[in-house]
Amino acid sequence: MPAALTISDLNKSYSGGFQALKNVSLEIDHGEIFALLGPNGAGKTTLISIVCGIVNASSGSVLVNGHDIVRDFRITRSLIGLVPQELSTDTFETVLATVTFSRGLFGLAPNPEHIEKVLRSLSLWDRRDSKILTLSGGMKRRVLIAKALAHEPRILFLDEPTAGVDVELRQDMWAIVRSLQESGVTVILTTHYIEEAEQMADRVGVINNGEVILVQEKQRLMQELGKRQLVLQLQDTLTAIPECLAEFHLELAESGSELIYTYDTQGERTGITALLAELSRAGIKFNDLNTSQSSLEEIFVDLVKKST
Incomplete structure (x- = not known):
């Protein structure tokens, strides 16, 4: 069985000579929680954007469940859910409508039971008829997670998922991520909160200046270093x-x-x-x-x- 995600010799250069990624190779197993750590500008978001089909790589390859993200883009994008850093939702839409619409974008038949399950797991069901603009920042971030889970992805990317949220909500999100892992979802997160990686991750990757400098099981990393x-x-x-x-x-x-x-x-x-x-x-x-x-x-x- 192929790995959930296989990245091989990935490079990304921009005009002007800036190289955001340099020969990045990485393999992530099914059902694991993988934390990608790095300072601002290290290349974390660029890497995620390439895997999710938002940014084109300069060279290299990415396989999702054995499918190439360029050649088999419809399959790979249906397998991936993305929770971005920025809150980007229609502020005048209701919670239920925006999450249901996200499922439809992938050509999937309506599934009210699944949408209800997702919203309940994120404590959003009671706010399903509320417009996005009436929600707090933390609730809006929950909506982003619900949108990413609407089409039942097998790999979930969380790009700084708890940035700007309070401690209580952060702990709630940790519980949500663990429950997703238990259901077989592979979770890849980038974070500035090292405590987040220490609490949740099975393995840790460190990226700096566009290069992956270390990938290691969390416990072994802490023992060795x-x-x-x-x-x-x-x-x-x-x-x-x-x-x-x-x-x-x-x-x-x-x-x-x-x-x-x-x-x-x-x-x-x-x-x-x-x-x-x-x-x-x-x-x-x-x-x-x-x-x-x-x-x-x-x-x-x-x-x-x-x-x-």
Whole structure:
């Protein structure tokens, strides 16, 4: 069975010599949630626009369920739903009418039961007869998701889906995305909220300056590139770190009451065990300790800095 999405050596150049995408290759599996991270201008929206048929690529190929997006454009576009960044709806149309119309654009027969199911899942059913202009920004964004789901796509692109919405609505949308995944929909999202990717994504891709610099399973990425910190609350304050502990590159808090040990997630047990043994030999006692691991945001920032 072909992958849900296969992108091969994709390039996009504009007049004036600006290259928005550079040899991008990517494969996304059926039913996964894939987060594409990158700073402004990295090429995220350009990539999505090419896959969805809005922008033409300069070279390369894109397959959706094994179908070429240029040669089999009718099939591929029927398989894809897009929730864009910008709110682009007819403000004088009702919620029900605009979502129903979106289904008709794909030549599908009316299906009131499906439309009702979509609207209810997005808490829009009670507002189905409301005109778009009367809705809040968060409700309008829900309408965009409903429009993208009206034709029952198998791949859903969410381009900054929670930009400008409050925390409660953001969490509601996370729940909606998870329910879509459970129904077999492949979800690809771009986001500036790294917490969003950390909460939901199965895999993470990082793009910068038009190039994909990393694709990795989220948990493995955090294990391989993450850092951990061990903070020891000392019984007695220190004025300096003893020379016998130099190999651990410890930090001493200004108060002298805390020792901070930063280490890679790999080989952590050996490092901590050796440190604790050396502390004991040095006669340094502690009352408490706690550990923390670097977040996906910290890893992302570090990766982007290194690739710039």
